[in-house]
Amino acid sequence: MSTPIAADARHRIAYQGEPGSNSHLACQQRFPDLEPVATASFEDCFAAVESGEADLAMIPIDNSVAGRVSDIHHFLPTSPLHIVGEHFLRIRFALLGIPGATLDGVKTVHSHVHALGQCRRVIREHAFTPVISGDTAGAAREVKEAGDPTQAAISPPLAAEIYGLEVLLDDVEDEDHNTTRFVVLSRDFEQAPRGNGPVVTSFVFNVRNLPAALYKALGGFATNGVNMTKLESYMVGGEFTATQFLAEVDGHPDDPPVRRALDELAFFTTEVKVLGVYPADSFRAG
Incomplete structure (x- = not known):
């Protein structure tokens, strides 16, 4: 891991998405002692740090399969926030269903459009009907709320724990190199010292x-x-x-x-x- 960022002075870190998302997992991995704060949009995530509601933000910027996160590239130049760190997260997706659901009984699979695109193989092999959701973790919540054993979600495994779902299949992503790079944003310009590592x-x-x-x-x-x-x-x-x-x-x-x-x-x-x-x-x- 890279050098810790003044964690003793931090308390909250904002991310875009619902609890159980990959951004949430990145916050847990990089800053396990900070309270993760879910926000509905990237604008809200930036605003949470700018207003002081959160001390840091965890923002995805690139993915090894899907490429750049285009919205972020437009927000960064005009934002008053500064990049103070980075984190790489190996992306793993699981097929989640309600308790008692079976793989053979699943008909539709819900997830974010990018996640569906990164898991084409399992969708094709099982002839699932893809349904676009706003967020990978949100898809898990929607499946739990629907209570329908024919519906499943492609979501991070963390979402299964949060929403009480069962893992029907592990590691359903097409590429085993699927990795997202996140940048950590702060109101303060904290420049890394010279001569203390890359x-x-x-x-x-x-x-x-x-x-x-x-x-x-x-x-x-x-x-x-x-x-x-x-x-x-x-x-x-x-x-x-x-x-x-x-x-x-x-x-x-x-x-x-x-x-x-x-x-x-x-x-x-x-x-x-x-x-x-x-x-x-x-x-x-x-």
């Missing part, structure tokens, strides 16, 4: 509308030997000529190579905003 620096920037501007902007990272682990783009304000990039690099801004690369980046951009400088999770070394 560090990740996350930042956003807007390139100038000039020929080869992106090529020139990124050239400094190559010439200074800085490893860029993420580069994603999206439009700003609906304008096709204005593109914003989210980038992550290995290293600390005070490391001379990273500092030189960021200085060079500034020449070819209209804005550079550092979102966080935080310890790299040990999963990266895996």
